[in-house]
Amino acid sequence: MKVSKVAQSTARRIFRLCSKDGQVNEEHLRIAVTKLAEEKPRDYRGMLQALRRLLQAELVKKQVTVESAVDLNKATSSKVKKSLCSQYGDDLNFDFKVSPELLGGMRIRVGNDLFDGSVKARLERLQESL
Amino acid sequence: MSSILQELEAQIANVSTSVEKTNIGIVRETGDGVAKVEGLSDAQLNEMIEFPGGLTGLALNLEEGEVGVVFLGDGKHITEGMECKATGKLLSIPVGENFLGRVVNTLGEPIDGKGDVSAADQYPVEKIAPGIIKRKSVSVPLQTGIAAIDAMIPIGRGQRELIIGDRSTGKTTIAIDTIISQANQNKAAAEGRLKDHKPVYCIYVAIGQKQSNIARTVSILEDAGALDNTTIVAASASDSATNQFLAPYSGCAFAEYLMDQGKDVLIVFDDLSKQAVAYRQVSLTTSSPTGT
Numbered sequence: 001m002k003v004s005k006v007a008q009s010t011a012r013r014i015f016r017l018c019s020k021d022g023q024v025n026e027e028h029l030r031i032a033v034t035k036l037a038e039e040k041p042r043d044y045r046g047m048l049q050a051l052r053r054l055l056q057a058e059l060v061k062k063q064v065t066v067e068s069a070v071d072l073n074k075a076t077s078s079k080v081k082k083s084l085c086s087q088y089g090d091d092l093n094f095d096f097k098v099s100p101e102l103l104g105g106m107r108i109r110v111g112n113d114l115f116d117g118s119v120k121a122r123l124e125r126l127q128e129s130l
Numbered sequence: 131m132s133s134i135l136q137e138l139e140a141q142i143a144n145v146s147t148s149v150e151k152t153n154i155g156i157v158r159e160t161g162d163g164v165a166k167v168e169g170l171s172d173a174q175l176n177e178m179i180e181f182p183g184g185l186t187g188l189a190l191n192l193e194e195g196e197v198g199v200v201f202l203g204d205g206k207h208i209t210e211g212m213e214c215k216a217t218g219k220l221l222s223i224p225v226g227e228n229f230l231g232r233v234v235n236t237l238g239e240p241i242d243g244k245g246d247v248s249a250a251d252q253y254p255v256e257k258i259a260p261g262i263i264k265r266k267s268v269s270v271p272l273q274t275g276i277a278a279i280d281a282m283i284p285i286g287r288g289q290r291e292l293i294i295g296d297r298s299t300g301k302t303t304i305a306i307d308t309i310i311s312q313a314n315q316n317k318a319a320a321e322g323r324l325k326d327h328k329p330v331y332c333i334y335v336a337i338g339q340k341q342s343n344i345a346r347t348v349s350i351l352e353d354a355g356a357l358d359n360t361t362i363v364a365a366s367a368s369d370s371a372t373n374q375f376l377a378p379y380s381g382c383a384f385a386e387y388l389m390d391q392g393k394d395v396l397i398v399f400d401d402l403s404k405q406a407v408a409y410r411q412v413s414l415t416t417s418s419p420t421g422t
Contacts, residue, residue: 012194053195054195057195060169109154111169111171112153112154112155112169112170112171112172113151113152113153113154114151114152114153114154114215115149115150115151115152116149116150116152117149129141
């Protein structure tokens with residue numbers, strides 16, 4: 001569904017009004033969405049669609065995927081959590097995965113940022129340089 | 131054997147083992163040589179984007195949460211869900227004096243089958259032009275070798291000249307003859323027959339022409355002995371619109387390198403109306419402004 005520019009800018013405005021210090025206030029956003037669905041202003045579907053996209057982008061920013069070749073022990077995982085929280089804020093959602101193809105090390109993705117310290121990536125870099 | 135060992139050790143020492151932060155994105159849709167990428171929050175305009183399979187893309191349209199990336203090559207293997215990463219580098223091409231006498235594509239890769247070219251430097255395709263204060267006023271003439279032009283509408287070094295005319299009236303011929311004339315003058319100056327002559331190097335940018343026409347131009351220059359001081363940047367009609375749109379910028383990067391070495395350069399864009407068509411095509415597919 002194509003969202004009009006007006007709907008997009010209105011959705012952005014609603015989203016901004018429901019956020020404080022870069023954090024989305026869930027309660028406020030819920031009220032805004034309910035009001036939109038009830039009052040059905042012109043192009044309200046587009047607005048809801050744009051709001052969904054903005055919220056999704058916001059959630060992706062806070063999503064952390066930690067991949068490792070073997071299962072991480074508690075001490076290591078808490079160390080990873082602590083160092084990432086100090087860099088990106090406390091409200092991160094962690095997802096730990098085991099990927100044997102990494103051979104060793106870790107691959108951490110926070111939103112759009114990727115920290116690849118896996119043995120596989122290092123071998124690839126070595127292959128490229130040779 | 132020991133030298134190979136040392137070389138290998140040096141190569142391994144050069145490989146960075148530290149963890150680097152990279153900005154990544156996921157391909158949301160692809161088609162018409164353009165990928166819409168979600169993520170890439172740190173991407174800059176005209177930044178090179180790395181796709182799987184060694185394909186490079188160019189970030190041309192930055193939107194909120196989405197980036198329009200045009201492929202600089204064949205992007206048929208790129209599918210939805212693939213990961214790509216920002217390189218942090220603006221589009222740049224290899225340049226150098228070794229490119230004289232060669233035919234290259236928009237990305238500076240040789241296409242004449244004469245092997246690799248060792249580049250002296252990497253130059254960005256998009257560079258701010260020197261300001262008006264920095265430029266010298268035109269004082270040295272550029273002899274085209276065509277008596278009518280040199281007598282009635284002389285051209286100076288540091289000047290732009292538009293060659294305008296109906297189709298098949300000899301616009302390309304004027305440009306090619308001028309390039310050949312520069313080569314002859316350079317030779318005469320080297321032999322001491324022409325005094326106080328600073329050699330002029332030539333860049334010929336062929337945009338949207340048939341490959342057969344480009345091959346004919348190359349052979350004309352070769353036969354006249356003018357290819358040795360000429361670089362040909364070819365973006366033929368069979369190349370992608372992006373390559374045709376970027377070809378003049380690449381040609382300019384080659385010329386700017388020679389200019390920075392204190393050399394005089396003649397650059398011919400043949401022709402810019404096809405580049406305008408290519409730009410329109412690119413901007414319509416990336417939904418960026420088509421310009422005026």
